[in-house]
Amino acid sequence: MKSRASITVSVTLTLVVNTLAAVSGASPAVAGTTSTDRTPRPYEVTSERSKAPFTVAPRRMVVPLTWSGTTVEPVSRAITYRNNTRSTLRIRLRIALRDRSGHAAPAALAKLSAGSVTVRAGREARTNLELRGHGVKPGAYHGTVQVTSAAGQPLGSTAVSVDLHGPAPAPAPPVGSVTASADSVNADLASPGIPDLTRRHTLTYRNTGTTAVRLRLSATLNGPDGEATKAPAGLFEVPDHVTVPAQGSAQVTLTFRGAGIPQGRYLGALVATGTDGATKVTTTLVAEVGQEQYNVAVNLIDRNGTAPTRPTWVYAWSISDGGRWERKVENGSGVFELPPGTYDVTTAIATGAGQTLINHRITVDDRDFDLRMDAREGEPVELSPQGIGVPGMVEAWYDTPWYRFTAEGPEGSVFAVWHGPDEVEENVGFQVTGWGKRDATDGPGAAYILSRYFAGRIPPATVWHPSPGELSVTRNHFRSVNLSRSGGLNVTGGYVDEMRMNVTFPQTVTTYIEPGLSYSRELGYGIGYGNWAQIADYRTAAQQGERDDVWNGAVLTTGDFGVGAEPRRTSGGQLSVIAPGGYVDSSGRTGSMDRTTNELTLAADGQTIATGTGQLHADLPPESKRYTLTWDRTANTEIAKFSTATKTEWSFESHHIDWEEQTLPLHLLRLAIAGLNDANAAAPGSQLRIPVKVQPVQDLPTPEITSMSVETSDDDGNTWQTASSAEEDGTWTATVSNPDAPGFVSLRIKATDADGNTVTQTFIRAYEVKS
Template sequence: MSKGLVAAVLAGTLGVAATPGAVTAGHGSQEGPGRPRSGTAGSVTLLTGDRVVVAGKRFRVELAADREVHFSSGYRNGHLYVVPSDAASLVAQGVLDERLFDVTQLLEWHYGDADTADIPLITQSPEGTAPALKGAATTRRLTGLGMTAQRVAKKSTGEAWRNLLGGVSTLAAGKSKIWLDGRRSYTLDRSTRQIGATEAWQQGFTGKDVTVAVLDSGYDPTHPDLKDVVTQSRNFSDDPDIVDHLGHGTHVASVIAGAGEKYRGVAPGAHIAFGKVSGVDGLFDSAILAGMEWAATEVKAKIVNMSFGGTDEPGLDPVEQAVNTLSQETGTLFVVAAGNDGGEGTVLTPGSADAALTVGAVDRSDQVAAFSSKGPRIGDHAVKPDVTAPGVDIVAAAAAGTADGTHVAKSGTSMATPHVAGAAAILAQRHPDWSGQQLKAALIGSARPTDGATPYQQGAGRVDVPRSLAQEVIASPTGVWAAFPWQHPGERRATGKIAYTNTGATPVTLDLAAGSDVLTLSPQRLEVPAGGQASATVTIDAEDKGPGDYPGVITATAGDTVVRTPAGAYVEPESYDATVTVLGRDGAATDSMQSYVYDQATGTRRNLVFHGNVARIRLPKGRWNLYTEIYERKDRSLTIAHQPFEIADADVPLTVDGRKAKQVTFTVDDPTAVPGRLFALSMVNGPWTTGILANNYSGGFYVIPVRQPGFAYLAQTAWTKKDTTPTPYRYDLVDYRKDGIPDDPGYAARTRDMVKATETYRSSVPGATGVLYSGPVLPGSDLSGGVDTSAIPLPSSLTRYLTPGFAWNDEFSTGGLVELGTGPVRDEGFTQVWNAAVAGPSFAASGGSRTGDTLDFPANGLYTSGTAGRTGMDATATGTLTLAGNGKEIATTDIIGCIAYRSEECSLTATLPEADTAYTLTASSRRPEAGLSTGVDAVWTFHSARTAKPESLPLMAVRYAPQDLDDANHAKPGSRTTVPIWVERAPGARRTAVSSIKLEASADDGKTWRPVRVQATRSGWTAQLGNPTAPGYVSLRATVTDKAGNGVTQTVTRAYAVG
């Protein structure tokens, strides 16, 4: 069942869970606004072959060869999306996974260029054949699901994309789909008694001989609790063995069927078939799908436990689809964790699948855990989760090497889910002929509710094993709901049937009750014959209800028998249709465009799907903006339109008329200057931001003028000297307008009015090149657009002419080094130097922090040049970070792949004691190919205690700016070098005065050291260094303490060169 608004409601049909024949339809995905996540950076090669480079809040796109396309970009829910124009329509139609262009997610899932050389995909085509992707390597054939897992080498993506577009009609017709092979995360004694499992054991029901498949991180074959429990296994991960290196799968398996004396599993008589679907490299969809197919079709497991999930979106992802397909085809029950996101509408996929038995968590008092994900389901507002189970402080087996001791307590819906899988195994022993959906119905119907919790929080309630064994009546479907589009009076009513099946030998009379004023039942008393079935009509009537969700529970009672069916109704806000027609600049219909609408107040975005040049979308009442891009094939031009409109009390027709477009122009008074190859256009309106980055199309760029208060328009390009490489100058031109798109989108630059920047780019390795990226910060926003230059040979200099009145986000990169800087608003000329010695630790961006008892220290500022205010990092650097408290090691982590602010790749995180404690933090890093600053070693000493709010650590970084070095960062042999010194602390850190500073220098890479006299200045200190008479290097070591007792000893090997 698609997770869109239930269209069948209009025909008077009730939307029901896991019922064949129910019809639903989506009408455009909905997403909320967001700001960029500062923790994301790096480079990502897209499936199209284009490359996106991100550094904090700035990004640029490097086009693949021979592509004349443009890119739409924007932030939604904190994620940066960059979608090429030739992929946009396929994304809008849902046949190409939008996650392939979610740059933030790709980096967080380690699909960036520093992490992997290929792009993992899951493809689906008729008869299970893979779509045409030249150069793709098949890694798994999921024959039963009609899917194929493939990996496309990033170096071949351009050719693969061109080959794919050759068969685009198959994709466009919806016959094929391509998904990103995404990653999922795990949703992390007395509990068996809490759900009544011990009572079931006394009756002889232990799940004996029932096979439960566990798809997880592997298991510990040596653990006594799992001895003779796991009877078969298979490894679908990239790890070489089935061993659990994470500790998750062992814990889950032992909750289901552990044989321990003290910590026995829920179904100790069951057999476990273990499918290892994740290893140290992560949890991939393709491995999950292979494990599901194995468990359901080869093992023929009655139950499959899946304690993991990922963020759900409208529509079906491949794992959701597989849950539904395999459930129907094999009768297997998939028991799936709801997730640990806690808030409303946060149930994860694949727990969001219709056929899944989705499990939330309760504590020992049966109260719903705060972390347990709650419904309704995204898209159609169906009731999820289905049930709850104990999931707080669950003690079970610990895999060797993952915890102290043989058992460990864990919390999460990951722990609740195996309780339900074990309960299902017990029930399957009682009813060996039942299908998975019958087991699901019995467990949901017999659940015990938590007072005060709604079905969107707990489903039917906490599983009750004895009641599930005792009750002989089950209901189908297991849940009912209806989602009502805004209509005229009399049309917010839906009906359906609930069938009650009596598996017992005597008739049962059920008293039916509707637990909500939107529900009515007929009849209210129902006679169900022995071994037979009887049905009641359910009516959901929300005629007098305002917009929102209305949960309820239908109960059928006969003595001790109580069958519960979760129910819900959703009333759409007052909504109407907007019909969009797009015309080209010649006034003719065009089908080469992409378009979406967004809410002016919230930034909520919805994509449009066109049929020809017309699209229709349903929108709630309010003020909206229509954004459209039109590509004119005839003259190879691009037109951008932005049109505000209001949904009030009727349907709205909208026309995007390209005949009204005006050409965007830039001119420079230097006759030798020519436009660069890229053009950028950014627009900001309240919470909404989007951008276009494109080749300079031969036919030019056009915009349709519009007046809208609060709307900001910014166009940007760079001009360089004609036929000259490298260019001696560059014009960075910006046309910024307020309150709409201008009637005259032209900008004429005069050199005398520009801000002149004289820039030097130094080298540290002979023959190296660098790249400068520079973009203006959008006024009123913390975002910046930008265009890049071609390669800059090092060393070299460049004169830049900047449009005045802007602060500029600059990024210089060479080799693995990335150097970031944001200057003030520029109105006067200035000079700046890039890649200047000494590259060493900097806390300009962050020097670590403590929040409560959690310490976090990012190592990504270890290689910052000798220019104040910059942050520098090197992806090629390796090393370690180690934290010790009172002389005892607390935590250590590797330094690897530290790219900009992606701190999870190179951060140390530790939980600290509450009391004030003396700590030592040690960083040791090497980058031997860098030429200079080939090693950084630092030892920080400081005190810290629990904080009430986030606080910067009191750490110090020693910075140097040697004077009179040449453009290769060399001092003359035998000369004296003046070295200004200053101490830098993290933003927000206490500025305690320095009490002592000592400097030493070495000419033999640190084998021997000599003291250097340091003199205080108004801005810090200065030192005079006598350089060696022969070519070589100077290394520096500083020891600093402050009056609060904090200290640092910092060593930079080969700080600068002599020669």
């Protein structure tokens, strides 16, 4: 059937993936590169494609609208915004329409359902453009729905054309004894290209007089869309005359033909004038010539060979002009009304716990046809490492610039079908992500995230099981620092929302990541909300091979002064210090802990100048003085097992410098102790060599350390014993002899630089001694 239709339009492992670009730097079996003889592999990644960071769909829409003299429900059109970045975006929306003279359209014509929208990373959001024909002058209106970031940066737009049709003019009242059976005749046509499309209407004239009346029939039609130009001659036909007998009636046939007629709305009138000079009957004519449409009947079949039991969304994307249609198909059958062109028709059919992603490339030309989308034709989609025994999930996408269609489920339940040319040039692609996890409570845990992208097709081979040797394999040793001995591991990455894992400390979790990908990790532990700690390692580039990574390794030192929060003396003479948040482990990653207290004290000449909690500010005299700044940090006693209390004392000279802000040399120490086990414990009576590094304040050079003293305590700092330290090739190393009895070792280290500045840091319970 041919028809006219309107178009309606914890550990958090965060994998940061450009899901729409080929993996670079990976081994051939992993990234899908070609072999050495240049023979393409079945899973070859054919090309790279950079996805636009933000897309708007549709890019243009045409909305026919009919004027109404009374309030009616608005016509609504959806606009979709896709955020392909790794950050949540807050966008602002603005509609601007003008008439043909360039004047702003009345505000009543168009309204957005929201003026701003939050679009999550890798997700879509929608708004509705609502259009009303009530109270607005008929005519053509054009403009855009503009999209900007919260900061005003342009992100895209949708071009909008609104054709607000005016009402058909009311016919003049009849003169004489003859009336017509209808005041107006409306014809609904589709064109161009359908030569046999014809609409016929019968109009009856009745004569109440006592003598017959001969009527001359003449018609005029203008348009399209209210324009003064005459309509094409082939649009309308009517006989030249008709005779209506006395006390009787006569019929005439009005013929409308849409073939070759430009799209639009044509208005006019049929005037019947009596030869008696005393009869005149007017009938309004309206011809709606729409876009050529054909029915594409979609029939869905699941993997059991039956119609899907749940409603299923089916999308049609026009390769020809970017248009988009969607249908919610019930009971496996639905119909698209599509203009001629080439389309990708995509769906995901659910069967059990999984889904089958299906894409058909079709051409609509000059006839209706049926499209069967059969999930039984699907090839399995699998993506997991070999031999790790971790149950996984698979998510497969078919991507276009306008929408992303997804099929997901446990590995073994996801399938894919492609009907179309082997390679296409359009900006489309097939994306697969596989992920899985095993808790680390009763033994070592594991987690993996892998990804594949194929430009322009669904590949013929959709099963990949790389060996661990082809991946980036990291054994993450989560050391025991939590008094509750348990923690949480949340794994996210790419378009994987969340994988939650439980960890009992100490424990190891091995991650398997695709080489070339960038990923992040975050470990959470503690008691509950407001009594929690976490430590993270963001944006680590995955390199092929195996490695070990220690988390929360002793000594847990104080955090760095943040960028923009460096300790300063202003040109006005005010000292400003903000205590660094969190802590740093032996691998250099930063963590944070709830309910940690920070007390600061500034002194000079034996007198306290200022104190502060968390931060300290003091006005300093212009002359040069030696100052002592003390920072006492106490960790949450319900969480922390190590570095329960830290004391840092700086001694430095400072004086006023005109018109210059000074960064103060409040450097920090970093300690990484080799020889500890995963409980951060050393053997009783053992000896440890501890390299000591100085972490300079941001924007200051690393100071030259001229002397260093080291002390140890086995009674939480009540008494101290001297340990040895030595410098070799610019590196200072402390040598510590551990006690024979189990317990904790505290450290106190003082470093002096070439300018006479000192930093002394005390770490209570730096590590444990245990058999």
